[in-house]
Amino acid sequence: MLPTVAWDGDVVSMVDQRKLPAKEVYVRCRTAQEVARAIKAMVIRGAPAIGVAAAMGVALGVKRSTAHGTKQLTAEFFKICDLLASTRPTAVNLFWAIERMKRVFSAAVQAGASVEELKARLEAEAARIHDEDVESCRAIGRHGATIVPEQARVLTHCNAGALATAGYGTALGVIRGAVEVGRRVEVFADETRPFLQGARLTAWELIRDGIPTTVIADSMAGSLMQHGRVDLVVVGADRIAANGDVANKIGTYSLAVLAREHSVPFYVAAPLSTVDLASPDGASIPIEERNQRELTHVGSQRLAAAGASVWNPAFDITPAAYVSGIVTEHGIARPPYATSLRALIEQRTPALT
Secondary structure, X not given: OOOOEEEEOOEEEEXXXXXXXXXXXXXXXOOHHHHHHHHHOOOOOOHHHHHHHHHHHXXXXXXXXXXXXXXXXXXXXXXXXXXXXXXXXXOHHHHHHHHHHHHHHXXXXXXXXOHHHHHHHHHHHHHHXXXXXXXXXXXXXXXXXXXXXXXXXXXXXXXXXXXXXXOOEOHHHHHHHHHHOOOEEEEEEEOOOOOOHHHHHXXXXXXXXXXXXXXXXXXXXXXXXXXXXXXXXXXXXXXXXXXXOEEEEOOHHHHHHHHHHOOOOEEEEOOHHHEEOOOOOHHHOOOOEOOOHHHHEEOOEEOOOOOOOOOOEOEEEEOHHHOOEEEEOOEEEOOOHHHHHHHHHHHOOHHHO
16 A cells, blocks of 8 residues: 655655556655645645644654754744644644644643754654554544445545555545455445546555446436445545534535435544534534636646636535444444544543544
8 A cells, every 4th residue: 555645764755646546656845845835736635644744744844943942943843833734724634733743842842852852752743643543544444344234335435545544544444444354345436526536546546455446427426326326425524523514525415415315324434633623513614715727627628618717615514414424443423423423532542632
């Protein structure tokens, strides 16, 4: 499985997901500014992977610092955190990871750590965030395997696989976990306009794993369900509100409505770091709007008529009422989510807080 993002000495390496599946190209970020640009430009994407990359970006920026004293380094540290926090507004893992780095930094400063000790502690914390994410995804896979029938046709949207995390995946982690325990799984991957993460990335990952995969246009999902060809929908999430409303790639809400109409279970798979108890519901989640060129062009080729207005939100909100369950590394939350999500968060291990 490709390393989505890795700490490589004094650089942060990440596979350029804009180039897949045609080319396997790695971007080597040597500064926090380069990490921030990579996140914003979607070299790396997927909420958990963005969080890991942000943590590494903070550690890298501080490691590159030439500050001679703790006071000067502290000022630089918070500027680096602000820079990385400004890259993408919806994925809460970004802010969760930065807050973890802030807590480690502040505790070390209060303990009288030297500049070199501060750098070492931040690097170690970024490594922990990476490793925890991989283990969280594998745990999501173990819990999620229990919702997958013995023979299952699973529909997924966008890419919530190894490429969207530090490894293994959330929604695709559920699929991988099911296959590992002997379930016979066939996957339908929405192409996921306009950035085509499903067609480019999800299908590529699953084919490499030998899991039968069929790519469909987003508009075909309803017909597929109407013909009884979908047993389960599993998607990832970029932010989950306290009441269970889910922000995920644009088009997820449409799938949830279709699944409800056709009595198809609709599950969300995400680590607890994606749950934002500070957002009471979906209306409080900021939705990123991206460059109109993503919708009007493929590469350099214009598809849309010149002069047409463009609306290009990256995410939509699926109400909690449409969600059958939320698969996390500590178990599956069921309605009412205001109670079940909080209970899972309160029982998780201190290392994941």
